[in-house]
Amino acid sequence: QVQLQESGPGLVKPSDTLSLSCAVSGYSISNSDWWGWVRQPPGKGLEWIGYIYYTGTAYYIPSLRSRVTMSVDTSKNQFSLKLSSVTAVDTAVYYCARMNKLEGIVDAFDIWGQGTMVTVSS
Amino acid sequence: DIQMTQSPSSLSASVGDRVTITCRASQSITSYLNWYQQKPGKAPKVLIYAASRLQSGVPSRFSGSGSGTDFTLTISSLQPEDFATYYCQQSYSTPWTFGQGTKVEIK
Numbered sequence: 596q597v598q599l600q601e602s603g604p605g606l607v608k609p610s611d612t613l614s615l616s617c618a619v620s621g622y623s624i625s626n627s628d629w630w631g632w633v634r635q636p637p638g639k640g641l642e643w644i645g646y647i648y649y650t651g652t653a654y655y656i657p658s659l660r661s662r663v664t665m666s667v668d669t670s671k672n673q674f675s676l677k678l679s680s681v682t683a684v685d686t687a688v689y690y691c692a693r694m695n696k697l698e699g700i701v702d703a704f705d706i707w708g709q710g711t712m713v714t715v716s717s
Numbered sequence: 718d719i720q721m722t723q724s725p726s727s728l729s730a731s732v733g734d735r736v737t738i739t740c741r742a743s744q745s746i747t748s749y750l751n752w753y754q755q756k757p758g759k760a761p762k763v764l765i766y767a768a769s770r771l772q773s774g775v776p777s778r779f780s781g782s783g784s785g786t787d788f789t790l791t792i793s794s795l796q797p798e799d800f801a802t803y804y805c806q807q808s809y810s811t812p813w814t815f816g817q818g819t820k821v822e823i824k
Contacts, residue, residue, distance in 0.1 A: 633761075641753075641761065641804055643813040656812040657718075690760055701767040702808040703751040707760035 597622040599691050599708035607685075607715050613678040617691030617708055624667060625649045629694035630674045631704060632665065634687040642687075646694050647674060681715045688712050719743050719807050723816035729824040736792040738819045740805035745785045749809035752781055752790045755818075756801045764803075765790060795821070 603615035617630070624630065631646030645655035647665040655663045664677045678685060689711055692704035720743035730736050740750065748768040753761035763772050765781035768788055778793045792799055800823055805816040 640818045641755075641806075641815040643806075643815065645812075654811045692760075697763075697766045697772070698770065700770070701749050701751065703763050703766045703806075704753075704761070705763055705772070707762070710760050 597693065597706050599693065599706060601689060601691050601708045601711040603689075603711060603713070605712055605714060607681055607713060608717050609682055609715055610680055613676075613681050613685065613689075613713055613715075615676045615689055615691075615711065615713070616673050617675070618671070618673045619693075620672070622693075624672045624674065625669050629702075630667065631692050631694050632676045633690045633692060633704065635690070635710075636684075636687045644676065644689075683715050686713065686715045718812055719746060719810060719814055721805055721807055721814050721816040723803075723805055723819050725819060726817065727820040727822060729822050730795050731824045732795055732797060734795045734824075736795050736799075736821060738790045738803055738805075738821075740783075740788045740790070740816050742786045742788075742807055742809075746807045746809035748784050749807055750781075750783065750788050751806045751808060752779075753804045753806060753815075754799075754801045755804065761804065792821075 598620045600618045607613045629646045632644040647653040653665045662679045667674045691708040693706040695705040722741045750768045752765040755761040769781045780791045782789050802818045802820045
């Protein structure tokens with residue numbers, strides 16, 4: 596079955612770059628799908644960060660566009676998120692997810708990683 | 718950006734109750750509306766997509782309705798495992814946006 600697993604540092608210093616990877620198993624990342632990131636600050640709701648196609652085309656939330664970069668590594672079957680110049684407001688659980696057009700009708704995140712907590716602190 | 722507004726923010730209900738959560742979009746999103754369930758410490762799980770279609774494996778006590786700007790998630794008979802937070806999310810246009818969530822608690 597398809598599984599996603601986030602990895603990366605749990606603690607990042609202010610002004611540094613947050614770097615996370617999402618390893619995909621049981622499925623080829625090149626199977627014409629989009630792959631996304633969602634974050635959730637402690638005790639708060641969900642925020643869509645963006646998604647990337649396996650060819651590298653990406654869409655980002657405007658409020659983070661100047662600081663976000665997503666990439667895909669098909670040889671490792673994984674995709675990644677980089678968020679630069681982080682501050683305390685970037686502290687959150689970060690989820691990776693697969694975007695799927697369910698029944699060919701509507702896009703949704705149908706498979707999620709378990710999430711990884713990233714704290715921005717000195 | 719399309720704003721998604723859920724109501725109520727939280728509710729208390731008993732096992733067996735019928736529960737209704739509403740979601741309103743700031744502009745028409747036709748039927749590009751998904752509902753997710755999130756339990757504490759867990760990733761969200763898609764329940765309903767395209768406003769009214771039940772995701773595979775989701776119990777039939779969950780249902781969704783609506784189109785345009787107004788949508789509803791209904792749990793026909795609340796079960797103990799349904800106590801969670803529910804989010805609506807639009808995939809009509811980027812940036813995708815979520816409602817603020819509705820926490821369903823035990824009365």
